[in-house]
Amino acid sequence: MNLILELFFTFLKIGLFSIGGGYATLPLIQQQAVVVHPWLTLQEFTDIITLSQMTPGPLAVNTSTFVGMRLAGLAGAIAATGGCVLCGILISLGLQRFFRRNGDQKAVLHLLETLKSASVGLIAASAATIVLIALFGVSSWKQPLQFxxxxxxxxxxxxxxxxxxxxxxxxxxxxxxxxxxxxxx
The missing domain is CATH 1.10.287 (Helix Hairpins)
Incomplete structure (x- = not known):
């Protein structure tokens, strides 16, 4: 498959499952960009996270843009960024319409509480990954640790x-x- 399309669909999938925002998305991006498609080394990914945090804008969008730019230039940046944000835009529009009609129902309120809990777990996983990378130079406890x-x-x-x-x-x-x-x- 063409790298541009592969970037778009990979980041579309990441955008679809990125509940919780930028920090919760980092493990998903790392898994895809470093492990599933070995596009980047762990050090390159860490550098991209650092740049993404230093630049204005949402972390997940910045990270997607930098990964795409690193791999395929401007077209890659546009594909990765577009894939990352497309699901969020479409889901936000759909949810806005849904909550306008059903926002006061008890089942909907319970669903939101469940999603908050999942977001906390994703953010904690992201924090653990950043600590592992920064202090031990690895992204998993399964790898040999060098403090x-x-x-x-x-x-x-x-x-x-x-x-x-x-x-x-x-x-x-x-x-x-x-x-x-x-x-x-």
């Missing part, structure tokens, strides 16, 4: 700067980029 003490120290300092020092995201990103250049280049 990165420097990453843990940088994480702790960043957390302290946010919580205690009230440092904003832009200065923290700049300081993190400088630390990354110093420690990892």
């Amino acid at each position: 990165n003490g420097t990453a843990l120290i940088l994480f702790a300092l960043s957390l302290a700067a946010i919580v205690k020092g009230k440092l904003g995201p832009v200065p923290l990103l700049i300081l993190s980029a400088l630390a990354g250049c110093f420690f990892y280049l």
Whole structure:
């Protein structure tokens, strides 16, 4: 299959099952882009997540765009982004119509509570994946772990700067980029 079409349909599937937003979508994107279709290495995927968080816009959309751009240029970026957002747009329009008619029914309210729980699980899985990648350089507990003490120290300092020092995201990103250049280049 043509890579552009493959990107579109892969990200269409991701968009269809991305309940919970950007962080909940990251494990789905990683599974497809690194494992199912070995388009990217784990390090490339981690770099794409970093860039996606630094750029304005939704995380899942940015990640899709960067994956598509990396693999097939502008056409790949458009295909991956379009696939990622199409289901969300169509589902949002359908749900808006549905809730306008049925939003006060008890079964509908229970369904929403269930979806919230599923979203929390997906976000927790995404957080665990990011911690594994950042601190151990792997995406699964099944792989051999190599602890990165420097990453843990940088994480702790960043957390302290946010919580205690009230440092904003832009200065923290700049300081993190400088630390990354110093420690990892």
